[in-house]
Amino acid sequence: MSSNEITIDRQSYYDDIYRSVRDNDRELFRRLFLKLHDRDQHEVFHLLYPEKKRKIADLLTPEEFAIIFEWMDVEDQEAAIEYLSHNFIQEVLSYLPADVIANLIHEAETIESETIYDLLEPAQRDLVRELLSYEEETAGAIMIKEFLAISPESTLKEVISFVREKGHQAGTIYYLYVLDKQHHLLGVLSMRDLILSPENELVKNVMFQQMVSVPITMDQEEVARVIQNYDLLAVPVITPDNKMRGIVTFDDVMDILEEEATEDLISFAGVPRSSAEDKEPTVLETAKKRTPWIIVLIFLGLMVGGLISIFHKTLETVIALSAFIPLITGTGGNVGTQALAVTVRDLNLGGEDIGQRIWQTVKNEFGSGVLIGLISSLVLFVVLNILKIELILTVIVSVSIFLTICFSAVTGAIVPIILTKFKVDPAVASGPFISTIIDALGLMIYFLIATNLLEQI
The missing domain is CATH 3.10.580.10 (CBS-domain)
Structure with a gap:
């Protein structure tokens, strides 16, 4: 059966469920709905119109609805508490683990925490209060109390x-x-x-x-x-x-790893980590968090422009040098970002052997940088000769690529280590930040080699 047929069959099945709700056919609804996986039950419920959702208390038991409630995001959980009866939602909460309720209280925006506490049994209320007493993002805050x-x-x-x-x-x-x-x-x-x-x-x-x-x-x-x-x-x-x-x-850990990976990906774009945690940041908040890094990048960009000005005589001597600037900077940036990603990953993994592992990573990145640089420069040398580029220009570009790749690999590996020493999140050194640094490094190597070789002619 094709994926398209599966989609059609599922939609048809869902439509039957929606019709049973419309027709108040409780028996048919329960027969169809309870055959679904928990996640699919949540999907069906989520797509119901608000007035139909209010019927859920007549169609499902509190224990059955508690399973759906766990799958909901906090916004939908708040809505459910508001439109379902007090007695029904009180029973629903009695079937939920304490960590789910603690997360609801912590994240809720439209419902006061005391309103939720009032719905809980005394013993359950104490468990929830305990979880909320621990510092955020610690084992105590994310643990569940229901164990044997x-x-x-x-x-x-x-x-x-x-x-x-x-x-x-x-x-x-x-x-x-x-x-x-x-x-x-x-x-x-x-x-x-x-x-x-x-x-x-x-x-x-x-x-x-x-x-x-x-x-x-x-x-x-x-x-x-x-x-x-x-x-x-x-x-x-x-x-x-x-x-x-x-x-x-384990399932809590999977959520944590996904959250941390998302934060790191956002940081790799040059956005501070805290931005990843905001649901809907305002324009002012977004600008406030990103502006400092943009200013830093502007000054670094001015440094790159300054390098070109310093070597303007070299460029005037051989105008064709300017054609290869994007090649030098782009290649160096790619290599540096790859090395940085590997080092940041090692730093995040931690462990007792982190020092030895980081040192080994730096050595590996340098070794791979030399090998990649050697292969790339040889390939480039052959291609430029085939294109009948002047020999002196071919040598300048090939040697520059080799050295740029070598230094970029080491720079990408070392920068996050240095930032960690200064208590700065190494993930924010990625993306535009590391690329700008390596742009300056690559251009300096390129122009120094060009200047020295051209002076020998």
């Missing part, structure tokens, strides 16, 4: 019964966390070990004690790296005295 805790003295048979009873309330059941009566983390029991071990065995004899955990104050990017490096589905979050407070799951 078991006693080291329980038998595996008892644990299996416990999982069957409480598992649907947890963020994940693949790991069970072994805690003492004071909530200290003693170990972890995987679902694999639970199923494959004898039922009469005690948890303390099967649990894994060399587990990986993260402190509650750890930055979310560091948490993401821990989960990636150890190939975990979730990681426990602990206090300084080893008391377990929650878990960070």
